[in-house]
Amino acid sequence: MTDTAPLRLGIAGLGTVGIGVVKIIRRQAALLQDRAGRPVVITAVSARSKDKDRGVDLSDYAWEDDPVALAKRDDIDVFVELMGGHEGPAKDACEAAIATGKDIVTANKALLAHHGQELALAAEEAGVRIRYEAAVAGGIPIIKSLLEGLAGNEITRVMGVMNGTCNYILTQMQATGRGYNALFEECAELGYLEADPNLDVGGIDAGHKLSILSSIAFGTQVNFDAVELEGIQRIQLEDIEHAAEMGFRIKLLGVAQMTGRGLEQRMSPCLVPASSPLGQLEGGTNMVVVEGDAVEQVVLRGPGAGEGPTASAVMGDVMDIARGISIPTFGQPASTLRPVTGAKAAKPAPFYLRMSLLDKPGAMAKVAAVLGDAGVSINRMRQTSHDEKLAPVLVVTHKCTRDALDAALKGFAETGVVDGDPVAIRIEEL
Amino acid sequence: MTDTAPLRLGIAGLGTVGIGVVKIIRRQAALLQDRAGRPVVITAVSARSKDKDRGVDLSDYAWEDDPVALAKRDDIDVFVELMGGHEGPAKDACEAAIATGKDIVTANKALLAHHGQELALAAEEAGVRIRYEAAVAGGIPIIKSLLEGLAGNEITRVMGVMNGTCNYILTQMQATGRGYNALFEECAELGYLEADPNLDVGGIDAGHKLSILSSIAFGTQVNFDAVELEGIQRIQLEDIEHAAEMGFRIKLLGVAQMTGRGLEQRMSPCLVPASSPLGQLEGGTNMVVVEGDAVEQVVLRGPGAGEGPTASAVMGDVMDIARGISIPTFGQPASTLRPVTGAKAAKPAPFYLRMSLLDKPGAMAKVAAVLGDAGVSINRMRQTSHDEKLAPVLVVTHKCTRDALDAALKGFAETGVVDGDPVAIRIEEL
Structure with missing residues (x-):
């Protein structure tokens, strides 16, 4: 909190969220300064088209056609990446920001999902922050x-x-x-x-x-x-x-x-x-x-989603940086951070199943037998009335593992009485 | 995040929440260290009775009978105040902590409600933090x-x-x-x-x-x-x-x-x-x-409320301090911060009213007239059946100001047909 110099943002991407951020910074300048203990200002912006009317006056900000050039500018402290996409300009620009010592605030879930680990490593090595509140669940902190x-x-x-x-x-x-x-x-x-x-x-x-x-x-x-x-x-x-x-x-x-x-x-x-x-x-x-x-x-x-809520999340990150909050990505x-391999759902759960049976004698018995053989016990089962040759059947199982369920789904295909692939939906226990 | 020395806590108050905090620090020492970048340890504790069996081993921690003495110890960085009460030992100990340069984590809503401003001023002057996540809504951050x-x-x-x-x-x-x-x-x-x-x-x-x-x-x-x-x-x-x-x-x-x-x-x-x-x-x-x-x-x-959730909130604050996060109280x-005077609810709202009318001719008309005179218009009104001499009457008003409603409530008292004070409940618009 000792830094009272303005925090200077470079914003790349002037779609809904980018414009939302510009609006907050213009509308709430005094409030942001009270809370951050320093002004929060925009120095430069970048987007695909300079001429597009975005409903806000951008003439006070330097313009860059290239987000990488924006990220490298000496007169910004934070690179605000609101372009999206997990390859190409967004990634290049974030890498350029890290390389030139800028903190990053991004709303880019795809970028982090695909490159989060490498970006976090690079950022921590360079001593800069990556914050991404807006990448997950919009305005929810x-x-x-x-x-x-x-x-x-x-x-x-x-x-x-x-x-x-x-x-x-x-x-x-x-x-x-x-x-x-x-x-x-x-x-x-x-x-x-x-x-x-x-x-x-x-x-x-x-x-x-x-x-x-x-x-x-x-x-x-x-x-x-x-x-x-x-x-x-x-x-x-x-x-x-x-x-x-x-x-x-x-x-x-x-x-x-x-x-x-x-x-x-x-x-x-x-x-x-x-x-x-x-x-x-x-x-x-x-x-x-x-x-x-x-x-x-x-x-x-x-x-x-939406302009205000997502911009609120971006500004939460900007304010953290303005206030000097720094924790690892x-x-x-x-x-x-430990590398992990994926695990198939291990915890047993009840499942909802819907399938279409060919209207043949013994069809229901075959389905029930497949479930029994797979170790899946039935909580409820019902065949609804039908006029067609296919009879809709619903099953709610007792708790079973996903492996057991998959064995049953495989078994259905071999009965010759189940038409197409059944729908199987887990019942999540809350 | 450059500080890697252990963060040393002194915990005053070993009731449900205090013991919850002790348990988390013992159970999750490795996890907390991974996240904070430094160990989080307890140095000393204080409570009313040293001999009480609290179900956890406290023998590793220094004991103080007096929370003020605990707050002043040289071997703690953070004074964790979990005693409660807005005067007396809790306040004295927090003041001692501030005076001796300790950060404070507290769950004490009464203390902050009554003395938040003076404590915040003193803390900021002394360059220490006061954090109080656990004071409001338990485990909710x-x-x-x-x-x-x-x-x-x-x-x-x-x-x-x-x-x-x-x-x-x-x-x-x-x-x-x-x-x-x-x-x-x-x-x-x-x-x-x-x-x-x-x-x-x-x-x-x-x-x-x-x-x-x-x-x-x-x-x-x-x-x-x-x-x-x-x-x-x-x-x-x-x-x-x-x-x-x-x-x-x-x-x-x-x-x-x-x-x-x-x-x-x-x-x-x-x-x-x-x-x-x-x-x-x-x-x-x-x-x-x-x-x-x-x-x-x-x-x-x-x-x-509860041991785990409230201790979770306390630990959120402790972790912030361990990570070097510092913002004003x-x-x-x-x-x-601006001083404010209270304002009576100004925004009009609908109200629910329940009252008992004496079983006299014209009683309902009198009530309706009082409402009309006060400028409160009726959305629904009903008198339910009764055997007693008092008739229960329900009214739901259209939107009105609290002033208008209060005028009506005053008017009811003067009609001579309303028994006791009516119940008035605001219908909050969400």
């Missing part, structure tokens, strides 16, 4: 909570609904009875989807976020490749409805926990109790649940 | 979130359910149909109540917490005397039931917001929508809602 507020805990599990678009689709299916495809199209029209929609509905974007949380929570190197990914594309309206009848909601839920066999990281649709905070989460809102040996369970909820020196 | 994570926001409103005992009583009334008095007795037997129960059910404890949050949120000097306090003692089962019928829950809710007339701080029973996160909060769990100009709304939920230098 989850990185700070996990990194600092809960630092006295051995974290036992981290869970999160961290893709607003997926949660919007799933809750709208529930609320309106419209199908997945119709809502997917609506999201595309509303601009809620990434250019590659699979980043959203395939769980990749949320998986990036989970891999970052895992690193902080468990003292491990970020390992996105070890995240078991499953998207929401196969969830049908009937799954939503059946889940609701049983008192559940379906969420694209990330779960990370350390097991004896390694770090389990899953991003997949799960059934959660309708009455739980996760079950009650609607629309584009995000939620992260942290469980620790001392704190028991803490739940954080807030907007997962993932909470302990990057050189001490 | 709300102080850090407000002080740091959301530091880029102009905070517009802070709300919280921050007394677990009151929330337990209110949700048990709802769930079991038991009355306030029976549940109060149960809480007394279970040890859920403070020695002076009015601290809980009178809203004082939660009011202390609200006054601390207000200071951080609005850059003002802690002013507990300006908190409008109302306890839950007058809430009857029928209020809970009527509220539920209308889709509401009754919560002891703290609300702080800056108005043109000053800082509004209220801790009082409120009706909140049953489907909102606050409405869904059950039992002893706490919840804090923060609204800011950029972040919109963030909700934090977690255990508000209330987020900006104490000398720059």
Whole structure:
């Protein structure tokens, strides 16, 4: 807190979030100075098109066409990376910032998921900071909570609904009875989807976020490749409805926990109790649940995207740097983070299964036999009425391991009475 | 982060929380050292009785009978104050710690609510830190979130359910149909109540917490005397039931917001929508809602008390100090915090009213006339059936100011048909 010189930012990327940051710094200059003990100013900016009208006056700031040139400028202290993308300009510019002794504030989950460990090592060697509150769950201060507020805990599990678009689709299916495809199209029209929609509905974007949380929570190197990914594309309206009848909601839920066999990281649709905070989460809102040996369970909820909320998270990091707060990128020196291999979900859980049976005598018996042979016991099973040649069958299992379930799924394919691949959704215990 | 010498704690107070802290430091020594970059150790402890069996081995630590002597020891860096009480030993010991250059970590909401400003001034003059995550909402990292994570926001409103005992009583009334008095007795037997129960059910404890949050949120000097306090003692089962019928829950809710007339701080029973996160909060769990100009709304939920959760919060502060994090006590230098006077709730809100009318002709008309004269318009009004001479009457008003409502309440007393004081509960808009 002895440094009272202005903290000078260079902002690369002037999309929604970048402009949100510019607006906060202009609107709240006095407040920020009161809290930081020094002015927070923008020196230079960079984006693809200089001429685009962004609704704010940028004429006070130097312009760079090239974000790498921006990162290298002598008149900035912090490089604020809001471009996105895990290769190319964002990575090059962050490397240039580190090489020239700048702190980095970024909202780039893909960059950290793919290159977090190498960037953290480089930053710590260079004596600069990387902060990334905005990379996970928008306006929710989850990185700070996990990194600092809960630092006295051995974290036992981290869970999160961290893709607003997926949660919007799933809750709208529930609320309106419209199908997945119709809502997917609506999201595309509303601009809620990434250019590659699979980043959203395939769980990749949320998986990036989970891999970052895992690193902080468990003292491990970020390992996105070890995240078991499953998207929401196969969830049908009937799954939503059946889940609701049983008192559940379906969420694209990330779960990370350390097991004896390694770090389990899953991003997949799960059934959660309708009455739980996760079950009650609607629309584009995000939620992260942290469980620790001392704190028991803490739940954080807030907007997962948008100009203001994401800019709020960026500014939280900027203010930390202005105030001289410095801790290692993932909470302990990057050189001490342990490499981990992925572990398949080891802890037994109940599963929801939906499949289509060919209308042949003995079909149900064959399905039941496969489950029994795999060691999967049945809690509930029901065949709903049908007019077609395919009979919809629902099964809720008692707790079983994922291995046992996979054995059963393999067995179904060999019965000759199950049409296509069954839908299997874990029921997550909260 | 250059300091690698052990951080030495002196812990005053070995009740539930103090012992929780001792346990974490013993159990997680390696983890804490990895994260802090230095060992975190206990040097000395103090409590009322040295001989009491607390279930943990304290023989490695020096013992002081007097917390002031503990605070002054040369071999501690941080004075951890877990005794409680806003005068006497806790205050004396904190002053001694400041005078001898020790940082302070405390869970003492009463001390900060009454003496936060003077302690912050003294600490900043002495160049030491005061941290107090455990003073508000137990394991929830709300102080850090407000002080740091959301530091880029102009905070517009802070709300919280921050007394677990009151929330337990209110949700048990709802769930079991038991009355306030029976549940109060149960809480007394279970040890859920403070020695002076009015601290809980009178809203004082939660009011202390609200006054601390207000200071951080609005850059003002802690002013507990300006908190409008109302306890839950007058809430009857029928209020809970009527509220539920209308889709509401009754919560002891703290609300702080800056108005043109000053800082509004209220801790009082409120009706909140049953489907909102606050409405869904059950039992002893706490919840804090923060609204800011950029972040919109963030909700934090977690255990508000207990050994592990409160010790987790204490350790978050200890880890911050171990990591060299230093920011002013209330987020900006104490000398720059503005003094505030209290403002009565200025923003109009709907109110729930319950009263008993004498069974006289024209009684309802008189009540309606009083409301009309005060400028309070009626949304719903109903007289329920009765056998006694008193007729229970319920009114839900349209939005009105607190002044208008108070005028009506005064008017009722003059009608000669209203028995006793009506119950008036604000319907908080979320």
